[in-house]
Amino acid sequence: MSPVVFYGSPQGVPVKKPMSLLRLLREIHIDLKKQTDLISRDVVWATFPRQDEAIRFSKEHAHTKVFSYQDHLSGQRRFLVSTHDEFWRRYNNMDPQIRHHYEVIQEGSPCHIYFDLEFNAKLNQKRDADEMVDTLVAVTFSALQDKYSIEGQEEWIIELDSSNEEKFSRHLIIRIPKTAFKDNSHVGAFISEICSRIAAQRAANPNLDKLYITKDSGAEPV
Known part of the structure; x- marks a missing residue:
């Protein structure tokens, strides 16, 4: 050097x-x-x-x-x-x-779409839980396409199941790549829109009727 x-x-x-x-x-x-x-x-x-x-x-x-x-x-x-x-x-x-x-998920934090699905398994023995989840996902993807022009993909879904003989319990998380809702309240508004769609189209679409469950013995499906 x-x-x-x-x-x-x-x-x-x-x-x-x-x-x-x-x-x-x-x-x-x-x-x-x-x-x-x-x-x-x-x-x-x-x-x-x-x-x-x-x-x-x-x-x-x-x-x-x-x-x-x-x-x-x-x-x-x-x-x-x-x-x-x-x-x-x-x-x-x-x-x-x-x-x-x-x-x-704290208030104001970005949030993915999620569902906490539960019902009494003994009161709904005739319900096909997997079919119900598939139907809900299809409705959700349809809403994403209509509202945000986003085509949903199966690989975005994370399913966590903790069901037992007494209760069906499954958590769904839909993680859109590089995208999230502003916060939990915005996710809630989107889920409310999905529920409104299901209620409005239930009579015309028999598949949507499968999403309704019995909460109490002898009660009507809700």
């Missing part, structure tokens, strides 16, 4: 002034703070008995989300604050029998 390059030259590139001690210490402090923030962010895992406490804590800790779960010992609902990475690391190692968690 040329001495001029190594040391600098009065006639060439001036020699850089040594960094002041205060500036050096400041940059070291910034680097250490970044590392500390990264470490603390990765290991956040705090539980709360109340949702408002969890949300308040989450707002004070960047990159965290609020989750809800049912305590397998007490049966009570609790709220958890963690990052997605840390949550998945622990959740992935949990006993499947106690994996009863879901993320709390």
